[in-house]
Amino acid sequence: MNALATHRGYTLQRATLRDVWKIRQLEKIVFPKDAYPVLEIIMLILAPISRNYKMVAPNGDMAGFISGTVGTAGRPGWIITLGVNPQHQRQGLGRFLLDWCERELQAEHIRLTVRAGNMAAYTLYAETGYTDVRRRRSYYRDGEDGIEMEKALNPPSIPPSSHLPRVS
Ligand SMILES: CC(C)(COP(=O)(O)OP(=O)(O)OC[C@H]1O[C@@H](n2cnc3c(N)ncnc32)[C@H](O)[C@@H]1OP(=O)(O)O)[C@@H](O)C(=O)NCCC(=O)NCCS
Secondary structure, eight states: OOOSEEETTEEEEEOOGGGHHHHHHHHHHHOTTTOOOHHHHHHHHHOTTEEEEEEEOTTSOEEEEEEEEOOOTTOOEEEEEEEEOGGGOSSSHHHHHHHHHHHHTOOSEEEEEEETTOHHHHHHHHHTTOEEEEEETTOSTTSOOEEEEEEEOSSSOOOGGGOOOOBO
16 A cells, blocks of 8 residues: 555555546546646656655545656746545645645745636645745636746755654
8 A cells, every 4th residue: 555644544645657547537527627638647657757646535535636846956846736536625635735745846945836716726825835926827728817826845855754654
């Protein structure tokens, strides 16, 4: 099972190629307008600079998924996608995945882009220390604006080896 951590009975694990189909199903549920296609999910999993984690429910369902890219040469790390199945939302899984992934990205700054109208995600990001950087007009395919946000990590990075399995 290779659990990296647990939270309320859910286990945090690294996502691998075996998870592509389940990630695709989750993406379709949480991003009905612009779910990542299978090929892009495979590329996320395989990219050496990406870090991919899933939250697994006690019954084995994939409750959540996050993907981020590490910060290289002083550039910010990026959160690429984050989704929690509606059946498992509001239990702290989004916050937990975000916190874990941020620390694995080894960057002084983390950036992401969120739909201007996505209040759930915007609130999560604002509450966890992200602030607006700029508004990207018609960033999404359907014309909605994106808000680029950034968080400074202090201390900048905690080596992955310092992660001990934790229970909360
Ligand atoms: C955004 C998302 C990942 C949050 O996941 P989650 O597991 O429900 O979030 P958490 O339970 O960790 O919530 C953490 C905080 O975020 C905020 N939040 C989460 N959902 C919210 C909602 N629907 N409305 C308002 N605030 C919300 C709250 O401040 C919450 O803290 P609280 O529960 O103590 O009030 C989830 O709603 C989701 O997958 N949405 C669809 C996909 C998406 O928008 N992804 C982000 C793309 S940028």
